Amino acid sequence: MSPVLLVALGLVYQQGAQPLRKAELVRLLATKARSKTEVAALVRRSCVTFHPSERDRADLRAAGADDAVLAAIDQCLRAHAAARPSAPPTAAPPAAAARAPAAAPPPARAPTQPLVAPLRVVVSQQIAAPAGGAADVAVQLYRGTDPQPGVELLLRGASVIPGGATQDPVAITDWRGIATFRVLAGTAPGTYRLTVAMPNGPPLGPTTRIDFITTPIFVPPPPPKPVVSEGLTRFTQGTELHGTAGAALAVPLVLEVRDTTGAPFVGELVTFTATGGAVDPGVATTDRSGTLRVRVTLGERAGPVVVTAKVGPLSRTATVYADPGLARELVLERGSAPLAGQLSLASRDTVVLRVSARDAHGNRTALEEFAATTTGRAIELRSTVMADSAAVVTLAPRRSGTGELELSGSGVRTRVSVTVALIGVQGGAWAIGARSAWLGSNDPWIALPNLTGMSGADWSVFGRRTLVGGLSLALGGAGGSLSAERTTGNVSLTLVEGYGRAELALAPRGAVSPVLALGGGVYRLKSADGGQTVFHTSTFWSGGGGLDVAVSPSVTLELRVERHWMWDTDLGHVATLWPLAAGVRAGL
Structure with missing residues (x-):
């Protein structure tokens, strides 16, 4: 038989001769221990202790009351109202009283009240539960020696337990008079005083006190964490292997991780890196056997590839080798x-x-x-x-x-x-050559009043001897014609030179070689009017550079840019020319 049915039967047993309170009627309807017809019959037999308001009627309907139950309530209330005693009879008129004197009434007897035994509660004086847990607190209600079923009881003090219930629990006694409260032990260890009372009433005597003890939770110490073994953790496969550069090794590297007891270290995080190659995966965890397998791709450069595994504080390395591939x-x-x-x-x-x-x-x-x-x-x-x-x-x-x-x-x-291309001749070899130069480059100048410009060309022949390396000496002569332009008219000039020149080829064995030149000589510069306008004769010196371009082992083209400074014994510096020359020489 279910506890709900027992509670309902106890309620019926207790209320069989007493009017029903609203709370008792609501519980009786809500538990559905009896049909609504039986509930209506119980109401007509025992009636109720309250006159239902509109709110009460709504609560009863919410609990399951129908029109028959509400009609039974109204019927029993009307019957109780009709059974009340009527008012005492009015006094007789004075005349009638005089004619017939009234007899003296007998003395009234006080009604006797039956003796009712008080309620008493039997409890366990001490109950313990671990913090964070709960305990069932059972109490038994008696009236005299009779268990009291269907009575609502309240356990005060349970709501003050820290971390426990927010309201004091309520329970209804069963057919044995036993009510069981579920009490949360809370979170703070300590002793808390609980008392059993009627709802909205005082405690049911001093014997209802219960010491509820919340005990601390015993947390066992965690087992010691396994420690990675330095001696047993190692690479067991794939070390010292060779493979073709740029390709993956045919066999994976296998790392075995063990703890200090020799047992497999399961689920340990391992990080892999490779120098001179690549490793996949880079991060992984050990399997049930405490091992990890990784693939190594060798780098493109031949040589050792070092794979490093980081296991917690330990590092383990394995060396494999990338060998050259086939010749391409x-x-x-x-x-x-x-x-x-x-x-x-x-x-x-x-x-x-x-x-x-x-x-x-x-x-x-x-x-x-x-x-x-x-x-x-x-x-x-x-x-x-x-x-x-x-x-x-x-x-x-x-x-x-x-x-x-x-x-x-x-x-x-x-x-x-x-x-x-066998270029040039050996040291000490002779060569002859010829050049042609443009004399109007880079604003040439002579000491002539009202000069506005100059132009002209010369031709030269020379003999050349190579001494050592790229050093050579040349002797030659040149003759040319110039035109000096003045504001008063042009003047034709004749130039004759005899010179010596040293040249240094910077790349004497190359097809093209830069050349530096330095030299000097004597000159005569004379105007066509018999020297009346211009006549200078003395020494000059020159400096410049250019290129030698080998055409064949014995023929070389020459390109030169030089500057000639011309002096006169009496007049000093009298002319500056910038010959831009091209020529050819041939070895003998």
Whole structure:
């Protein structure tokens, strides 16, 4: 039998001869322990203690009352009102009283009230519960020795427990007179005084006091955290492996993580980094066996790749190696400079070339089955020597012209075009040459009144001897014609020079070489009117520079820009010319 039905039956048992209060009637309707017809019959038999207002009627309907129940309430209230005693009879008229004297009434007897035993409550004087929990507090209500079912009781003091209920709990006694309260223990350990009382009434005697004790929660200490073992945590697979540069290793790296007891360390976060390559994943956690597998992609440069695993405070490293791949090209070097497709030679000195094989990423790889050949009469293959996985090829220029060097090795072929231009002559060789110069450049000047401009040209021939390196000496003579423009008319001039000049070629073996020049000589500058207008003769000196362009081993073009300072013994500086010259010389 359910507790709700027991409460309702106790309520019926208690109220079978007493009028029903509103709260009792509401609970009886809400529990549905009886049908509405039975509730209406109970109301007609026991009636109620209240006269229902409109609010009371609404509450009863909300609890489940129908028209029959409300009609039973009205019927019983009218019946109780009709059964009340009527007013005492009025006194007889004085005349009638005189005729018949009234008999004296008998003395009234006081009504006897039946003795009712008081309510008493049986409780447990001490109840304990852990903080954050709850406890059931059971009390038993008696009247005399009879249990009192269906009575609403209140447990005061439960709402003052910190962290507990916000209202004091209410419970209804069952057929045994037992009411059970659910009390929250709250959060603050301590002892709290609880008392049992009727709702809106005083406590039911001193025996209703209960000491409710909230005890502290015992929190067991956490188990010790496992510690990563320095000696047992290590890479167990993949170390010292070799692979092709730029490719992934065929076997993954395996890291095993153990604690100090040797057990697998599950769920530990590990961070991986790689120097000279890449690792995937970069961050991961250990599985049930305490292991992690990562893929390593080798870098494009050949050499060691170091993978580092960071496990908490520990670091573990594994080294793998990127090896060069298959040869994709042959690389030529002259000295320390790479040579790409074209080789130019300007002397008879032998040339040493170093040939190596490279893979797709530029890594040097083994050179196998190497061979070298030359075509053409301009170049000669002197020797081919293998050294340190490379080939050393020695070439000797034979004459000016073109040729080709063909190289093969490791399944790769390449061709190099060779141009030989044997330029210049050896030191001590003679050469002759001729030049033509424009004398009107850069505002030339002579000491002539009313001069507005000058123009003219000269021609020269010279002999030249190379001493050492790019240093040479030249002797020659020049003759030319100038026109001096004045405000009063033009003057024709004749220039004759004899000179000596030292020149320094900065790149004597090159096809094109810058040249510095310094010299001097004697001159005569005379006007066409027999020297009456201009006549100067003395010394001059010159300085300038230019370029030598080798056309063939014996023919060189010359380009020069010089400045001539002309002096007169009596007059001092009398003229400045800027010859802009071009010429040619040929070796003898």
